[in-house]
Amino acid sequence: MADFAPDHAGVTPMNLRTAKVAVKRIAEFATAKTAPLLWHRRRGSLVVLMYHRVLPPGDPRLEVEQPGMYVHPATLHLHLRTLKRHFQPVRLDHWIRAARDNAPLPERAFAITFDDGWADNFEYAYPLLVAENVPATIFVVSDLVGTGRLFWPERLGTLLRQGLAQHAAKLYSLSEFAWLRTLDMPIPSSERELDPELLDRIVNGAKRDDDATLCARVEAMAARLGDSGSPRTAELLSWDQIREMAGSGLVSIGSHTRRHTRLSDALTPETLHDEIAGSRHIIESNAGCEAPLFCYPNGDATANVRSIVSEHYQAACSTLPGWHGVGADHYMIRRISVHQDITCDETSLLARLSGWI
Numbered sequence: 280m281a282d283f284a285p286d287h288a289g290v291t292p293m294n295l296r297t298a299k300v301a302v303k304r305i306a307e308f309a310t311a312k313t314a315p316l317l318w319h320r321r322r323g324s325l326v327v328l329m330y331h332r333v334l335p336p337g338d339p340r341l342e343v344e345q346p347g348m349y350v351h352p353a354t355l356h357l358h359l360r361t362l363k364r365h366f367q368p369v370r371l372d373h374w375i376r377a378a379r380d381n382a383p384l385p386e387r388a389f390a391i392t393f394d395d396g397w398a399d400n401f402e403y404a405y406p407l408l409v410a411e412n413v414p415a416t417i418f419v420v421s422d423l424v425g426t427g428r429l430f431w432p433e434r435l436g437t438l439l440r441q442g443l444a445q446h447a448a449k450l451y452s453l454s455e456f457a458w459l460r461t462l463d464m465p466i467p468s469s470e471r472e473l474d475p476e477l478l479d480r481i482v483n484g485a486k487r488d489d490d491a492t493l494c495a496r497v498e499a500m501a502a503r504l505g506d507s508g509s510p511r512t513a514e515l516l517s518w519d520q521i522r523e524m525a526g527s528g529l530v531s532i533g534s535h536t537r538r539h540t541r542l543s544d545a546l547t548p549e550t551l552h553d554e555i556a557g558s559r560h561i562i563e564s565n566a567g568c569e570a571p572l573f574c575y576p577n578g579d580a581t582a583n584v585r586s587i588v589s590e591h592y593q594a595a596c597s598t599l600p601g602w603h604g605v606g607a608d609h610y611m612i613r614r615i616s617v618h619q620d621i622t623c624d625e626t627s628l629l630a631r632l633s634g635w636i
């Protein structure tokens with residue numbers, strides 16, 4: 280019987296992972312070849328791509344960044360050239376206005392969006408947008424522009440790395456860091472264990488609590504480690520950079536609230552109004568351009584939130600996946616999220632755009 284016994288000895292987790300990668304690659308290849316053949320049926324459709332950061336390999340800013348947050352400049356360039364072969368580039372606010380006015384629309388269009396207002400958008404993405412003549416919308420967080428401050432997930436990553444370097448596993452016996460033990464997941468006991476995937480899980484696990492709680496925790500952690508909160512380099516856009524890009528006509532600036540607050544009905548009506556309408560006022564007075572588009576932080580939007588947004592904006596982007604169309608809800612624009620680890624070449628980008636896998 281031994282001759283016919285299955286040989287489990289050769290099946291290792293590594294082999295399984297390699298096999299899964301190979302199957303995924305074959306599926307991507309087949310999808311990338313067939314999906315575009317059907318796109319002629321989607322007349323009047325708009326593909327909106329969602330980016331965050333654009334940073335080159337080895338940039339120190341990637342050390343505490345989640346994998347889903349960035350593409351490398353060469354990847355963005357490849358995306359722009361690939362997209363132009365299949366779709367017409369449009370500025371999102373222009374396309375929305377045309378759709379609302381029943382004006383003629385391109386047969387198939389794509390619009391680029393960047394969330395959060397990272398300085399690397401100016402440094403690495405803007406030159407590529409100019410070179411390829413592709414418009415984009417950057418959704419900025421009005422109160423963080425030009426301040427040198429950061430969002431809590433990046434601050435958390437920096438502080439964890441710093442704290443682990445100083446205290447290793449004893450870090451969690453400090454009262455300011457003890458809450459991390461209550462997350463339902465393994466936490467790193469050394470700086471080496473804090474890889475991007477684990478940081479991603481910690482950030483997503485922390486989101487069970489509201490923004491005010493998380494910001495207060497991060498501030499307490501920073502105070503304990505004596506961290507001033509100033510990043511080594513300016514991580515977010517300045518008003519000068521925003522004005523330069525907006526002045527080109529190629530980039531439109533949209534609102535992503537005042538403080539990147541996740542919008543829910545638990546917030547007071549005053550706070551919601553301030554985050555939604557207040558941010559537009561600040562952006563328009565500092566950037567010298569109109570800001571007719573909004574983007575929900577973390578994609579969070581209730582019916583009430585959408586209703587307030589619709590009073591103050593022409594349209595709003597969600598994080599729901601898929602294509603947008605003329606008849607779709609302009610206050611819940613679907614987008615395709617793209618990042619380095621899943622769309623690093625033409626095949627994976629086209630497969631991603633199909634929405635099939």
Ligand SMILES: [Zn+2]
Nearest residue numbers: 394395576577
């Ligand atoms: Zn955001």
